[in-house]
Every structure is written in C-alpha cells, then in structure tokens.
Amino acid sequence: MNVWIAIGVTVLGCYAVKLAGLxxxxxxxxxxVVKRLAALVPVALLAALTAQQTFADGQVLVLDARAAGLxxxxxxxxxxxxxxxxxxxxVLVTAGVRAMGVG
Amino acid sequence: xxxxxGVGVAVGLSGFAFGVTSAGSGLTLMQTCALSLxxxxxxxxxxxxxxxxxGGGPFTAAAGAFFLGVxxxxxxxxxxxxxxxxxxxxxxxxxxxxxxxTAVALAQPTRRxxxxxxxxxxxxxxxxxxxxxxxxxxxxxxxxxxxxxxxxAAGPAVFLALLAPMLKTGTERAVAxxxxxxxxxxxxxxxxxxxVLMAALAAPVVLWADGRRKGRxxxx
Numbered sequence: 001m002n003v004w005i006a007i008g009v010t011v012l013g014c015y016a017v018k019l020a021g022l023x024x025x026x027x028x029x030x031x032x033v034v035k036r037l038a039a040l041v042p043v044a045l046l047a048a049l050t051a052q053q054t055f056a057d058g059q060v061l062v063l064d065a066r067a068a069g070l071x072x073x074x075x076x077x078x079x080x081x082x083x084x085x086x087x088x089x090x091v092l093v094t095a096g097v098r099a100m101g102v103g
Numbered sequence: 104x105x106x107x108x109g110v111g112v113a114v115g116l117s118g119f120a121f122g123v124t125s126a127g128s129g130l131t132l133m134q135t136c137a138l139s140l141x142x143x144x145x146x147x148x149x150x151x152x153x154x155x156x157x158g159g160g161p162f163t164a165a166a167g168a169f170f171l172g173v174x175x176x177x178x179x180x181x182x183x184x185x186x187x188x189x190x191x192x193x194x195x196x197x198x199x200x201x202x203x204x205t206a207v208a209l210a211q212p213t214r215r216x217x218x219x220x221x222x223x224x225x226x227x228x229x230x231x232x233x234x235x236x237x238x239x240x241x242x243x244x245x246x247x248x249x250x251x252x253x254x255x256a257a258g259p260a261v262f263l264a265l266l267a268p269m270l271k272t273g274t275e276r277a278v279a280x281x282x283x284x285x286x287x288x289x290x291x292x293x294x295x296x297x298x299v300l301m302a303a304l305a306a307p308v309v310l311w312a313d314g315r316r317k318g319r320x321x322x323x
Binding site for chain 2: 002003004005006007009010011013014015017018019020021022023024030033035036037038039040041042043044045046047048049050051052053054055056058059060061065066069070073074077082084086087089090091092093094095096098099
C-alpha cells in the first residue's frame with residue numbers, strides 16, 4: 001500500500017510541475033536566482049543519489065563491487081563514451097568483480 | 104537523425120534498466136509500469152524506487168522524486184513560448200515535457216519544426232520507455248538474482264551519466280561535492296530518504312556562498 005501512496009504522490013507532483021511550466025506566465029520563474037537554483041538542485045540530488053546507491057547498504061556505508069562498476073562508468077564518461085556504454089560498463093564490471101568473489 | 108537514434112537507444116536501455124531496478128526493489132509489475140506510464144521522467148522514477156528499496160517512507164521517497172522533477176517546469180516555460188500551444192492542448196502536452204523532448208524542440212529552426220520535433224520525440228520516447236520498462240520488469244523475474252548480474256550498478260551509473268554534463272563550472276562541482284558529503288554523512292543518522300533531501304540544500308548553500316564572494320569582490 002505504501003508503495004502505491006508513493007507512486008500516487010510522485011505521479012501528481014511530477015505532472016503538476018510539468019504542467020505548471022506550460023501554464024505559468026513567463027516572468028514568474030524568470031528571476032535569475034530561481035533559475036540558478038533550479039539548475040543546481042538536480043546537480044545536488046543526482047550527486048547524492050549516485051553516492052548513496054553506490055556506497056550504501058541500507059543505512060550502512062559499504063565499499064563493494066558497485067564502487068568498481070561506478071569507477072568504470074566514470075572512466076567511460078571521461079572517454080566520452082555514449083550513454084549505453086557507460087551503463088553497460090558499470091553493470092559488466094560490477095558483475096565481473098562479484099563473479100571473482102570480491103564484492 | 105543519428106542523434107535521434109542515439110537518444111532512442113539510450114532511453115530504451117534506461118527504460119529496461121528501470122524495469123529491472125524497480126522489480127529488484129520489490130515493486131510489482133503493475134507498480135513499475137504505472138510509474139513509467141504516469142510519471143514518465145526517468146531520474147525521478149529511479150530515485151523513487153531506490154528510496155523505497157532503501158526503506159524510505161512513501162512521502163520522503165516521493166519528495167526526492169518530486170524535487171528531481173522540478174526541472175521539467177523550467178523546460179515547460181521555455182517550450183510554452185517556443186511552441187505556442189493552445190491552452191486546451193497543454194494538459195496533454197505536459198506529460199511529454201522532459202529532458203529529451205526539450206533538447207530536440209529547442210534545436211529546431213522554426214516553430215513548425217519545433218512542434219513536429221516535440222511531438223515525434225515525445226510520442227516515440229513514450230512508447231519506447233514504457234515498452235522497455237515492461238520488458239525489464241518481466242526480464243528481472245527470469246534473471247533471478249539481479250545483483251549477481253551487476254544490475255544494481257545500473258541506477259547509479261544512469262545518475263552519473265545524467266550528472267556529468269551538468270558539472271560545467273566550479274559552482275556545479277562544489278554543489279555536487281557538498282551533496283555527496285551530506286548524502287553519505289547523514290545516511291547513518293537520519294531516516295532513509297531524508298539524507299538525499301538534505302543534500303539538496305547544497306544548492307542554495309553554494310549559491311549563497313558564491314553570491315557573498317562575488318559581492319565582496321565587487322566592493323574591493
């Protein structure tokens with residue numbers, strides 16, 4: 001049930017912000033501070049989410065095969081690999097490290 | 104055309120990864136598909152299932168997803184001027200206001216081309232995203248232990264790939280660095296899902312510090 005509540009709230013919230021952008025008169029969101037903040041909040045969220053989903057196991061911080069996978073993804077990104085390869089590198093390296101019984 | 108194909112492949116793969124991740128997080132097939140059909144903004148969906156899997160409450164999990172979706176409001180703002188959609192159409196067009204449709208529409212030289220680009224990208228990605236989500240969720244069951252395949256690394260890799268092009272200046276890097284510290288540092292002490300929301304505070308903090316530094320520079 002909790003999951004459906006979370007889904008319902010997310011559906012409504014995410015649709016509302018999409019629609020708001022189309023309906024709100026220009027100018028309301030055009031203030032420089034608001035624009036800067038809107039650009040920076042996703043940066044903060046994505047960075048925190050990346051770190052947590054790599055190093056967290058529940059509420060405990062761990063270092064396991066996922067870190068190697070993320071490292072591979074980072075290398076792929078630096079080499080300007082396409083999105084597909086970036087994700088594939090992370091998945092393959094993580095699986096590989098686990099198969100060797102390290103993580 | 105090659106760009107469109109590249110976007111399609113990338114979206115298809117992340118749809119598949121989302122289906123697998125969501126199923127691995129314990130969501131049912133119905134729940135997974137409902138998210139892709141009704142939320143249709145990838146980062147928010149990944150964030151939601153990740154937060155739920157980590158044991159977050161429904162409202163904290165939804166809040167993280169919501170804040171990631173807020174950027175779409177700014178896309179909508181640009182698009183409403185560019186596309187000049189009739190009011191009656193806007194509630195339907197809204198669901199397709201996402202990163203990829205905005206990027207394609209903004210790249211077009213004329214309003215007509217922008218409208219066509221928005222509709223074609225929106226429709227094809229909507230179909231593709233939902234189909235691949237379904238396949239991923241179905242596939243997760245036959246894969247067995249998704250962790251053994253390394254698929255739990257797909258979520259963070261998707262986030263990193265979305266994040267990387269945003270890290271253009273020192274400000275963005277400072278925000279990202281502070282957010283990582285907050286997100287990991289608060290993880291053991293706050294309830295699941297809350298640390299990510301606290302990490303979002305890195306944005307106003309760095310912006311404020313930037314403003315102060317610039318302000319002081321002007322005085323000198």
